Amino acid sequence: MTQIDVIPDEPKALIRFARMLWADKFALAAALFLCLIFVLALIGPWLLDAAAQKQNLRGRNAPPFDWERGWIWILGADALGRPLLARIVVASQNTMTVAAGAVLGSAVIGTVLGLVAGYAGKRTGLVIMRLADVIMSFPSLLLAVVVLYILGPSVLNLVVVLAITRIPVYLRTTRAEVMEIRERMFVQAAKVMGASSPRIIFRHILPVVLPTLMTIATLDFAFVMLAESALSFLGIGIQPPEITWGLMIAQGRQYLTTAWWLSFWPGLAIILTTLSLNLLSSWMRIALDPTQRWRLEMRASKNEVKP
Amino acid sequence: MTRFLDVRDLSVDFHTVTGTVHAVRNVSFYLDRGETLAILGESGSGKSVSSSAIMDLIDMPPGKITSGEIWFDGQDLLRMPASARREINGRRIAMIFQDPLSHLNPVYSVGWQIEEALTAHGADRATAKAEALRLVRRVGIPDPETSLQKYPHEFSGGQRQRLMIAMALALRPDLLIADEPTTALDVTVQAEVLALLKELQLETGMGVLIITHDLGVVAEIADRVAVMNGGAVVETGATHEVYRNPQHPYTARLIAAAPGKGEMHPEQPRREPVLSVRKVRKQFGQFTAVEDVSFDLMEGETLAIVGESGSGKSTVAKMLLRLEEPSGGQALWKGRDLFAMPPAELFKLRRDLQMVFQDPTQSLNPRMTVWQLITEAWVIHPEILPRDRWKARVAELLLQVGLKPEMASRYPHQFSGGQRQRIAIARALALEPKLIICDEAVSALDVSVQAQVIALLDDLRKRLGISYVFIAHDLPVVRDFADQVMVMQKGRVVELGPVAQVFDAPRAAYTQRLLAAGLDPDPDVQAERRKARLALA
Incomplete structure (x- = not known):
């Protein structure tokens, strides 16, 4: 049986993906930036919390790029003279927890419900869809106000509320796609083979829907960050002295004409984060699609040829 | 002597990321008035690209006409200003396509669309209306007055192709290019549509350039045939002559495979x-x-x-x-x-009980490798084969359907249509049905x-x-x-x-009709059948 050796083993997936990431420099930069944010969110508060909370009334609204004060003041200071750099780093933890938690929660729940609604019988589908309609017909801000008023503002409650209001987006998209994909030939072929419903849903349907959902999730990331700041602004989200990027923007709003940097730097952090997520998700869409993957792999091999 | 349509040394390249593809290489053919030329070839032979070049339908880039001339009624189409070219397209050269539904606008009534073709080239509304009615009646649509008010989805496939023909003929073109006009139609409908084309050609004296993969269509309608393979014309000649006495081995193979x-x-x-x-x-x-x-x-x-x-x-x-x-x-x-x-x-x-589907492009999950596709059978039914024997069995199955074992790590889109269908068959065989x-x-x-x-x-x-x-x-x-x-x-x-x-x-009248409507690659047999069909009608 010499044929046994003829089928080559799959190249290691991790190496393959690393090579494809290397081929797309934008995606690589985005991935590195997100890693940085992740690390900062993890250890930032522990390192810089004291600096971020210490008021310094002589340095109120200190302008950025003033090298004499020391590196921590490089981005300027806020209305109470607290260094913005330290505050952005510390705020990244809350911001990321809320945004990632809400996006992940709503995406997972919405997708699962959408898969069930699209694939299961008519009645189950109807019940789930009406549930989504109820959530959508209820103004999300009002829902948030009521829930947070009753439960009290905390990071966890905020995540739950934001997740619930974003579920219908994923649910409806997933259901619509599943309804189309389930009629495709390869799903029928799997049925003929005797594949169980979970196998069809997760092995055959989900991989096709996933790129769309990832794109929505990255767009939603920015939306959730801003929604969180709106809630904080209303006084029912994260409360000072806790900080988030959204809250920092809200606090800087009244000084916009005199000290732009108060809102600008946290705003830039939000923009860079969502931009990175977008770049990375569009890279992933290509990297996960076998019919598109060659674009990246070819670029990778081209890079190797060059000295 | 100048021909009505004369394509000389046409070459078309496509620039893709993987390199330049020479889709058409030094292709020459000609067509006279009132004549039907069939361009015969399998998928990827360049037959559609050659005809698209005549209609200026090649997207440039990625496509590029690298050499050649296309003489139409004494003018070189490739060295003509774009405005003059547009004037010829549609008015003097018309085209019909394989899938009429995607070439008819779904939100307008068919009457409106035919009139539009006429008014766009300068007819007034009233004449356009009368002409549209005449055309729809001519191509044999039942109840023409009310049909003009209907929308494309309300017609059957054969009727839609008739409507496309009506629209193409609206401006009385001198040349009609038909790209696989009957491939999507049933056999009996196909015979009717081809007969209609033939009749209309006799009436108007237009030249017809028909692009097809089907020897039967060639036998039925073409006076001459140009056989294309791999971007080049390998053989041209009178239909009868080429069928009886193929000169190129590819033509002989094609005829033998019918x-x-x-x-x-x-x-x-x-x-x-x-x-x-x-x-x-x-x-x-x-x-x-x-x-x-x-x-x-x-x-x-x-x-x-x-x-x-x-x-x-x-x-x-x-x-x-x-x-x-x-x-x-x-x-x-x-x-x-x-x-x-x-x-x-x-x-x-x-x-x-297993099934092999019509279109392997759709029946194989595009995100799974051949290995995953075939072994899925054993994931679902683990009792068939222990895991350590999977590799040997996949290799064996792939050999059995005429593929190579090292192809197991590839994805379906990396195969040709025929190979994909082999994969689908290997997948079915994996369950030992x-x-x-x-x-x-x-x-x-x-x-x-x-x-x-x-x-x-x-x-x-x-x-x-x-x-x-x-x-x-x-x-x-x-x-x-x-x-x-x-x-x-x-x-x-x-x-x-x-x-x-x-x-x-055959005992049933319907079977007889079906057999009579089927197109035989032999032009002589086909001539017999045409007679038989007339007798049955």
Whole structure:
């Protein structure tokens, strides 16, 4: 049986993906930036919390790029003279927890419900869809106000509320796609083979829907960050002295004409984060699609040829 | 002497990321007034690209015409200002396409669309209306006045192609380019549409350039034929001459591959059937899709179900696999009723009954490798094969269907259509089935590939004793392969019998019509058939 050796083993997936990431420099930069944010969110508060909370009334609204004060003041200071750099780093933890938690929660729940609604019988589908309609017909801000008023503002409650209001987006998209994909030939072929419903849903349907959902999730990331700041602004989200990027923007709003940097730097952090997520998700869409993957792999091999 | 249309040394390149593809290389052909030239070729031969160059339909970039001249009525189309070219396109050269539905605008009535073509080139509304009515009547649309108010989706495929022809003829073109005009149509409709084209050509004296992969279409309509392969014209000549006396080996191969020439299977003695279908019925609401279908199938036997679209043949297949729930009847598989079976028992039976679908591009999950596609069978039914023997078995299966084992790590899009269908067959074989249902399994393939896939299926039947239910819309395809033929029309069985009897002495009038409408690659046979068809009509 010499044929046994003829089928080559799959190249290691991790190496393959690393090579494809290397081929797309934008995606690589985005991935590195997100890693940085992740690390900062993890250890930032522990390192810089004291600096971020210490008021310094002589340095109120200190302008950025003033090298004499020391590196921590490089981005300027806020209305109470607290260094913005330290505050952005510390705020990244809350911001990321809320945004990632809400996006992940709503995406997972919405997708699962959408898969069930699209694939299961008519009645189950109807019940789930009406549930989504109820959530959508209820103004999300009002829902948030009521829930947070009753439960009290905390990071966890905020995540739950934001997740619930974003579920219908994923649910409806997933259901619509599943309804189309389930009629495709390869799903029928799997049925003929005797594949169980979970196998069809997760092995055959989900991989096709996933790129769309990832794109929505990255767009939603920015939306959730801003929604969180709106809630904080209303006084029912994260409360000072806790900080988030959204809250920092809200606090800087009244000084916009005199000290732009108060809102600008946290705003830039939000923009860079969502931009990175977008770049990375569009890279992933290509990297996960076998019919598109060659674009990246070819670029990778081209890079190797060059000295 | 100047020709009406003269294409000289045309070369077209496509710049893709993987490098430059020479889609068309130094192609030359000509066409006179009132003449029909067929460009014959399989997929990827460059036949459509050559004709698109005449209509200026090549996207540039990525396409680029690197050399050549296209002389039309004394002017070189390629060295002409764009505005003059537009004036010729549509007015003097018209085109019809394979899929009329995607070339008709769904939100306007067909009358409006035909009038639009006329008014865009300067006719006033009233004349346009009268002319549209005349055209629609001429192409044989029933009830022309009300039809003009209707929308494209309200017509059948054949009628839509007639409407496309009406629209193309609105400006009385001198040249009509038809790109696979009948490929999507049923055989009987195909014959009618081709006859209409022929008539209209006699009336108007236009030149017709027909692009096709079907030798039968060439035999039916073309005066001359240009055979293309791999981007080059390998042979040109009078249709009759090329068929009788092919000069190029490729042409000879193509003619030899045409189905419906070989020995028919002899009638087999009746034995105990493995599958008995009795009075199967399927209703969609008020509409009866399948009525009273009964047949027996023995081990190692092939039953062909032939019928045009809407005849219910695919519904029968889907019911046997319980992809559609039947409304009544019985299907006994080795004595047990498939339709009354609880899900657990049905799951075990899935191993025995497999299906190969029409379009392998759609029936193979694009995100799975060949390895994953084939081994999925054993993931679902782990009792078939222990995991450590998977590799050997996949290699064996791939060899069995004529592929190489090292292809296992590739994805479906990296294969040609014929290879993909082989993968689909390997996947079906992985379950070691007793019966394979082929739903138009070769219809989407090129003729030469079709012949190979059918030979493969037949070989597997002999070696493994597999039974087939082979669904097709095309009679010649099943002629060399089937033991029994069942002809269906509008959900009913009109004829069921051994293959020789159905082909040589068809009893039902519909079978006779179907056989007469089928296009034979032999121009002489085809001329006979045309006469027979006229007699039947």
